[in-house]
Amino acid sequence: MKKAFRPAFTATIPVLCGYLFIGFAFGVMLRDIGFGSIWSFFCSLSIYAGSGQYLLVSLLAAKASLVTVAVMTLLLNCRHIFYGLSFLETFHEMGRRKWYMIFSLTDETYSLLCSVKTPEGIDAGDMRFWIAMLDHSYWILGGVLGTIIGGILPFDTTGIDFAMTSLFTVIFVEQWQSTKCHIPALMGLAAAAVSLAILGPDNFILPAMLAICVMLVAMRGRLAKEVA
């Protein structure tokens, strides 16, 4: 277990930089709506999802209903379902540690686990477990630092919440490039824009999500061939 720490740490350095920054922005946003470092710590420990936690900040600020929190979190994270499919067998070999691996399968950990090579003489399971734990700890650290030092930084942090917009833009680009059929993405944009224009900023999201699901199912005959 110990031997795998060093190669795992080296592999996670890019995620260290990314999570400190994105986690820090989360911490600052959470602090701005009146929550301190204990909240930040427990959010990052128990939820552990970049985009999901950004969304939660805006839901906390809006005092959204628990149903809204549940539906939005489920739909936001539905892409994770397909991450797990790549690791069904790999994680199964890891015994009890499997449950932590499943819990901690974020976008970044997923992409590391897909690409990382285990050096000779090191147990691949140990290496994966360290990668997952190190990424999780960077994320928690970033968030806690954001809530603690966000208010005493020598510069103005106004606008740091744009990290959420940038993060979603990056995921949007990734998904756009990974598929030839752009109808679902364009449908999402259109449904959201129309719903926002009609219903306003406070009530548009659930109707838009419903409209997207209905349209996707209705167009399945046509789209299924294109996305297959």
Added chain:
Amino acid sequence: MTTVYAIAMIAVAAVCTFATRVAPFLLFNGSKPIPPIIRYLGSTLPPAVIALLVVYCLKNVGWVTGTHGIPELLCIAITALLHIWKHNNLLSIGVGTVLYMVLIQNVFV
């Protein structure tokens, strides 16, 4: 908002996040094939939802007043172009966010 309600919101977010991560391990153990409708929604729903969330981030932008959404759209375009060019998450998010902060604090005040 009460502390209890905030804790409940965090707990719901945590449980729902874990649910999406654990679902494939509970539903598919390798022996059963994945139902076609799940496969279909799995590939079409994520891009649509992410597109919706980009719009969600812009929900409070005043299009006819203030800065007309110019800093937002500009920074989204730069984030996207940078990502298409370099494919580096941290670089795209970092530059987009910092540029936005600079713009709204100094240029579009």
